[in-house]
Amino acid sequence: MAAQNAQILFPVNVPGSFDYSIPAGVNPARGDFVYAPIGQQMKLGVVMEIVSDEGTRELKDMAQVKAARPLPPEMLSFIRWTAKYNCVSEGLVLRMVMRSYKALEPSTLVTQFSPSGNFPAKMSAARHAILEKGGPFPARASEIAERAGVSAGIVRSFAAAGGMLAQSLPVDAPFGVPNPAHGGMALTPSQEQAAAELIHQVARRDYNVSLLDGVTGSGKTEVYFEAVAEALKSGGQVLVLVPEIALTQAGMSRFEARFGVAPAPWHSQLGDAMRRRVWREAAQGRAQLIVGARSALYLPFPDLRLIVVDEEHDTSYKQEEGVIYNARDMAVVRASIAKHSVILASATPSLESLVNARTGRYAHIILPERPGAITLPEIDLVDLKDHAPEKGDYISAPLIEAAKAVLARGEQAMLYLNRRGYAPLIICRNCGEKLKSPDTDSWLVEHRASGRVMCHQTGFSMKKPKACPDCKAEDTLTPVGPGVERVAEEAARHFPGAKIEIFSSDTAGNPAEIAARMARMEQGEIDILVGTQMVVKGHNFPKLTFVGVVDGDLALAGGDPRAGERTYQTLVQVAGRAGRADKPGHALIQTHQPEHDALAALAAGDRERFIGAELGLREALLLPPFGKLAAVIISGPDQHKTEGLAKKFVSLAPRADGIEILGPSEPPIGRLRGLYRRRILVQSEPKVNLSKYMQIWRKKAKIPSKYKLHIDIDPQSFM
Ligand SMILES: [Zn+2]
Structure with missing residues (x-):
């Protein structure tokens, strides 16, 4: 057999994967997590392809394969697609995927205790407290002790006396298995009909997108819960994306009420232990129901059957830093690769989704009324x-x-x-000075409750000064608006x-x-x-x-x-x-x-x-969804040089039909955290592959090390 090479992608910002030769006795496959040398270091990466060795280059050997479940092939395609469409490196997308290295290891084992049912004759008050208040079992001695209000030593001595059973169990407990038949609500006839249509879509077990378009208060959640139940029944995994703001206890408990167990949560505020636990359980296919913010889309589900994007019009689905992507759009891409259903739900769908529904690309499922006698406001x-x-x-x-x-x-x-706050602007009555954020073109906002002034762009805050920083007059700073x-x-x-x-x-x-x-x-x-x-x-x-x-x-x-x-x-x-x-x-x-x-x-x-x-209006102006937009932000420490780089970049634009370039111009926030910013807007006809055009364009640019060039496909923010 001809020698083979492994193309390995690392979770770092480099354009693509690197080739390594495969030493005898090592058998990597696509999707495997593997170690390979970069410079002096051994780094963990993922095998994107196994290719035959052309023998044209001297390659380094990769090292061993890590004993971990490989990334599914659909995940590899999704990484590539995300990178290509959003004009970022594949390595940066892999970094979003590999959010917990510890999750690749099996969970560590710890001693956990549960009542043995075989209690000793001597039962003290503390032992009764353990049985009554120490659960849920099994649990660690420290957890039981805290709940029962006793010391951990008493839990252990109770076990030594035979009253508790000690077992070595994984520290990361599996999530409960959702029960599709647990707590279904009675639906109205129109909800029933909408649910039936969604269930039918999920049961097809193929790529399809439905827009669930229902007025506020029409019971969209209850309706899509039926589709979630259908996917769970088939044994598959379900991801429900919600805006970060909706990841509250109240929001999560609706899932628990319907499916009998709390879903696995995923968002940016998760602690390390929970992040590790959710990632591992999702990757192993054991966590069946995950409810999360946009980044949950990059968990390596092996058996996803349905993604629900709740409040699909919400702007928080767009990630504006690092890999700039729109989770709603990428959810549709992921489903098309892995061949499953997507439900986009909203009372106020985006125009993009509405047009897709009206042209038949998406199924359009409408909930026209609030249940009962309730009318719209x-x-x-x-x-x-x-x-x-x-x-x-x-x-x-x-x-x-x-x-x-x-x-x-x-x-x-x-x-x-x-x-937020008391007033969006503070002005000096004496000299007219406006309080500005340091190093940023943004006004400081007065927050009277805390007695501080804050920049909502950078998070900078300080105590509200008594004197005007410019004319030094006291008590002249006045809130405006x-x-x-x-x-x-x-x-x-x-x-x-x-x-x-x-x-x-x-x-x-x-x-x-x-x-x-x-x-x-x-x-x-x-x-x-x-x-x-x-x-x-x-x-x-x-x-x-x-x-x-x-x-x-x-x-x-x-x-x-x-x-x-x-x-x-x-x-x-x-x-x-x-x-x-x-x-x-x-x-x-x-x-x-x-x-x-x-x-x-x-x-x-x-x-x-x-x-x-x-x-x-959009059609006349060739704006989305009738045309495409991309934005380029060039930023750097020197105003003049930033401007020069932006102008130079525009001059390098490849010639192409159906493309219009606007700018560079100074955006509303011309300076952010000390970096000057210039913005270029690129507008194209719908037939143009704008992502590809932008990639070709960027390759022509040389950006000095202290300067940055970001491409934002289909920008949502114009700041
Ligand atoms: Zn003043």
Whole structure:
């Protein structure tokens, strides 16, 4: 047999894999984790291909194969596809996959105890406490001791006396097996029909995508749970992607209620031990139900049957750093490679998904109504030209009247403003200086609750200074514009005696505090909740019947071609919080642009009108989904040189039909963390392979070491 080489990819930022010869007695296969030398080091990588040796080059020998389950072939294809489409190196994508090296080893064993059922005659109070409060068993002595309020020594001596059984068990316990038949809810006829269609799709065991398009409160989750159950019944794995913000205890417990066990969680805040446990159990095919944020898509599932992307329109599915990718789009790619189903669920689907559904590429499954007698909230606009708030205020008379009426009926109100803190800008009354973030083109935001000023771009924060940093005058720094803290302060004036709480990522606290606040709201202990985007998802408040949007125009500013779509989506979701139980809901949106397509369609309750107008505009301008976009960000420490590099890069653009290049220009954030930034926007006709074009282009550029060039395919952020 001819000699063979292994093409090995390492989890580092290099363009591709390296070739190694395979020494006698070593038998690597595609997907194996293997060791091979790089420079002086032995590094762990993955065999992407086994190829025959052409004998043209002298190659280093690879070392041994690691005893671990190999990456499935679909995973190798998915790594390649992700790299190619998003114009990043395969090694960087592999690094996203290899999130826990320890997960490649079998779990370590530890001694764990459980009651033997054969208790000694002498049973002290401590031993009774162990049996009553020490579970769930088996568990480590320290865990049992903590729960039972005894010392670990007593657990061990109880075992020595025969009352507990000691066993050597894996430290990473397997996840419970979900039961598809555990807790199904009674569905309405239209939910039943939608569920049947989804079940049919999953049962095909082939690549297919369904858009589950249901108004807020229509029971989308219950409906897709039936498709999840179908995939679980066949013994396969299911991944449910949710926006990071929805990974709360409340969100997870819905899964537990339906399937009898808590799902395996995956998100950026997981501790090392949990990360290792989830990765290993997912890779071994033992964890059947995983609920996670976008990066869960890169877990090496050997037997995935279904991916659900919940709230598919949500911008948090786009990763903006490192490997820039959109998890919603990559989920569809993964399914097409591994030949299984995807469900995209939303009350406000992205225009991309809607167009795919309407042209027949995706199945379009519609839930047109809320169950029972519940109706959608009525939405009205408040034209701020006619109803200007009092000087220095932000809440207009119609909002105040509506909220008062709601409170008088013993119901709850919500005031929505997607802006954290007290004021988005601080200006010196004496000299006009605005407080700016260091090394970044961004204003410092006042947070009155903490007495600090913060940069929302970089996270920089400091105590609010007493004197102006420019003219040194004292007590002249004045907040300009509203944040949620200021709206809450104003609300306290309009509604004396009302219980008002703020809910934003600053004030949210840990998961237990979030759950407690949500419980207070549910039980009617809060009258007015003032919140940012945090309040939009995953919470049902039966007594909330009025939503007031303080600034309906906030998301319309800036150069984002999806600004109208985002505004429409967010406001539908916010208004959808009102009137979920037996009481009808009402929303009022304050705006300076009542004639804007998105706002006018909201007021008319006419989604088709908005979609029609927006699609017409996108088609005329060749914007997604009718054309393609890519962005290039060039950044570096010297402003002049960054500008020069950007101009030079534009001059290197390959000639091609159907491509238009805009820029370089200075983005809204022209300097971030000390690095100057320039932005180039590339627009193409739909037939152009824009990823390939961008790759060819980038290969022509020489970027000095302190400078960076990022390509963002289908950009969602225009900052
Ligand atoms: Zn000043």
